[in-house]
Amino acid sequence: MSDKAPWITFRPELKVLDCTIRDGGLVNAHQFSDQFVRAAYCTCVAAGIDYMEIGYKNSPRVFPKDKFGAWRHCDEDDIRRVVGDHDPVKTGLKLAVMADAGKSDWQTQLIPAADSVLSTIRVAYYAHQVSEAVDMIYHATELGYEATSNLMAVSSITEEEIDTVLEAIAPTPASTMVIVDSFGYLYREQVDRLYHKYSEALAGTGKEIGIHAHNNLQLAFANTIEAIILGCNRVDSTLYGFGRGAGNCNTEILLGFLRNPKFNLRPVIEMIQNHLLPLRKELDWGPSIPYHITGQLNQHPRSAIEWREGATPDDFLSFYDKVVSEV
Amino acid sequence: MSDKAPWITFRPELKVLDCTIRDGGLVNAHQFSDQFVRAAYCTCVAAGIDYMEIGYKNSPRVFPKDKFGAWRHCDEDDIRRVVGDHDPVKTGLKLAVMADAGKSDWQTQLIPAADSVLSTIRVAYYAHQVSEAVDMIYHATELGYEATSNLMAVSSITEEEIDTVLEAIAPTPASTMVIVDSFGYLYREQVDRLYHKYSEALAGTGKEIGIHAHNNLQLAFANTIEAIILGCNRVDSTLYGFGRGAGNCNTEILLGFLRNPKFNLRPVIEMIQNHLLPLRKELDWGPSIPYHITGQLNQHPRSAIEWREGATPDDFLSFYDKVVSEV
Structure with a gap:
């Protein structure tokens, strides 16, 4: 029994990624008004959040533009219409998008980072798509982006498959390997096992470990803080838990837990009250x-x-x- | 990293206490219809739940009968009107009530256990009331009941106060010492510290450790399974999380986690659909x-x-x- 109370201090290297627009967009086919996305953006800046994932960089062939909103494709013009000439240094906020293996025209959809307001491409893939994911990570990095590795549905594959993915990812320039609990199935011990597996396999590569939790069992926040305690420094959350199905770790609860004084809870509560509560009356998400x-x-x-x-x-x-x- | 997956097996000595009527009654002044309480009772029996806390044994002077429902006082006649001549052996279910120090006429309200359908008196108290709590535990035990010790609001007192309470409780015949997170404030590490503190102070007394979690931070279930992993064998939950304020650990999620085949989730879901969902439209509880x-x-x-x-x-x-x- 330690005599310390680590929950009242903080690790400055811990970064929060708000994926409200990206994951919440799975509930409404990414049909957000510009006003909503701009409000989310301003909230992230005001709250001191480190990354905002503003949507998917997915193929308009797979997700036709007459059925899916702009945040499924994240064309540069659409993003700039909302965030202007976003400056990550001045705002303290980096913009990210998620690109899926098998669903993105990544060879043609990505422009050089120097011409984009985006800083980060999060590469999402299932285990059997890891070879494409590796190509995507190299491609995004060569264009000047930070790339991350998001192995989805990790609870549904074998230890051997996870090991093989980690071996393939280790030598890539991905900055981060994210534990993704797509089905909201993991308990704490399983998060622990995955964290140790990921960090051992990636030791010496300089990669951070991330956590993306879903709230099917009301464990999204619990698993997220467990991952933080273990050493995860990249943490996903969404405003009011807005996300597919049972939703995600709530940004408002997470920020209340983190003790870094750079975070500011008030704009998050304001955004929820003005934009998420009305939306929750139209759309269904969250534990049930x-x-x-x-x-x-x-x-x-x-x-x-x-x-x-x-x-x-x-x-x-x-x-x-x-x-x-x-x- | 253990090679075992303990989450797919079970400990037969782990007992679940459903406190829906007792804790949920704090939302509606215990104004339940007999039909509702009977449905909860039948659900507990059908689901294989070990204990049902059917209300408070509190003083009608402090809680007048014209303002508070029958489940605030739990007179024997009221309980029997709903559960008949309940048989704990045949049903596998023990009935419990909570008696608060300072709010109960315990010297006169309790009848001998042989004349009651109740098996268990849960003695709830704040640290400064521990002396009365000890008297209550002895009194209930002498009348033939199982008595438990529920130190409330443990997150708001000092280590020294907790130690003093544990010293006072250790020699009593209380069967169980419950970790009660009244404010929904505790994180996992704090549950761990309390568990170890309680179990060390009570080692050799044969007492079990219990957990009663609230869901303010969406951690009620997480903290409950953490306590279970540590060794808690007495676990509180409520149907659909019905309880004061943010509510409690949800019985339906807890039973889905426990692997003891004696538990049956289906009647719990049926009860929620038929009785708790309609109630949730009238009353407010749960994380917000x-x-x-x-x-x-x-x-x-x-x-x-x-x-x-x-x-x-x-x-x-x-x-x-x-x-x-x-x-």
């Missing part, structure tokens, strides 16, 4: 019983999302019976 | 920003509850400004 059920079964939340969007969103018992019968 | 704020400040949720019951429950910013200015 269908997400608990898929989370505990280590399933993609797809079936729960469909149920919540269907005719009987509160008929939890029929959803439970359906899922249990299909396992 | 005012509770995050009081939780992170280690304050009683009183001010947040008043705010949520007031004219502008969603004006989070004004609540934040008010609380910050008053700290």
Whole structure:
């Protein structure tokens, strides 16, 4: 039993990434008004947040522009329309986008970093796509971006697959390897095991470990602070937990936990009150019983999302019976 | 890094106590219909839950019967009207009530256990009331009940006060010493410290350690499973998290985590759908920003509850400004 209380001090190297627009956009096909995205941007700046993930850099062939909003593709002009000639030094905020293996025209969609307001490309991929992910990381880095490695759905693959991914990622210039709990399935011990596995495999490479948690079991914040305690220095969260399905670690709770005085909770609460609360009346996200059920079964939340969007969103018992019968 | 996955096995000695009626009753002055309490009782039996806390054994002088429902006093006749001649052996369920130091006429309110359907008296007290709590524990035990020791608001007292309480409780016949996070303030490390402190102070007494978590920071379930991992064998939860303020650890998530095949999730989901969802439309509970704020400040949720019951429950910013200015 330590006599220290580490929860009242802070690590200056810990960086927060707010992915509200990117992950929340999965709820509304990224159909945000410019006003909403600008408010989120101003909030991130005012709150002292380190990174804002402003959307996906995904292919308009896969996600047609008549069905998906601008934040699914993040064309430079669209971003600049909202953030102007964003300056990461003056604002203290870096802008990031996520590019998926298999869903991005990354060879043609990325412009040189010197011509972009973006600083960071987060490369998201499933284990079987790691070779493309490695190419994407090199490509983004050569264009002058920081690139990160986001292995999705890590709870659904074997130890050997994880080891193989880590071996492939270790020599790349990715700045960060993110523990991504896509299904909201992980318990603390599993976060611990993954953290140690990732950090041992990447020792000496200078890479940071990140955490991206989902809230199916009301564990997103708990797993995030667990990862922080272990040593994760890249932490994802969203305003009011806005994100696909059960949503994410709440930025407002996370900032209240972090003791770095550069963070400011007040603009986050203001943004939630003015923009997220009204949105929550239109859109469904956050922990609810269908997400608990898929989370505990280590399933993609797809079936729960469909149920919540269907005719009987509160008929939890029929959803439970359906899922249990299909396992 | 252990090679074992303890989260897929179970400890048979771990007992779940559902305190929906007792803690949820703090939201509605215990004004439940008999039908609601009976449904909760039948759910506990069907779900394989070990203890049901059916209310408070509190004084009708302090809580007048014209303002507070029957479950604030738990007269034997009221309980029997709902549960009949409840049999703990046949049902596998023990009935419990909570008696508060300073608020109970425990000398006169308790009848001999042989004449009651109740098995367990949970003695709740603040540190400065420990002497009365000790008397209550002896009295309840002499009447034939199991008695437990529930030191409330442990996050707001000093180490020395906790040590003194533990010294006073150790020689009593209390079966269990419960870690009670009344303010929803504790993080995992703090749960760990308290667990070790409690178990070291009570070593050799045969007492179990319990956990009662509140959800101000969305950590009720996380802290509960942390306590379980450490060795807690008495675990509190409520249906749909129904409880004062931010609510409690959700029974439905907890049962999904526990692997003891005696537990059955389906009746819990049915109860929630039929009784808790409709109630949630009338009453406010569960994590929301005012509770995050009081939780992170280690304050009683009183001010947040008043705010949520007031004219502008969603004006989070004004609540934040008010609380910050008053700290």
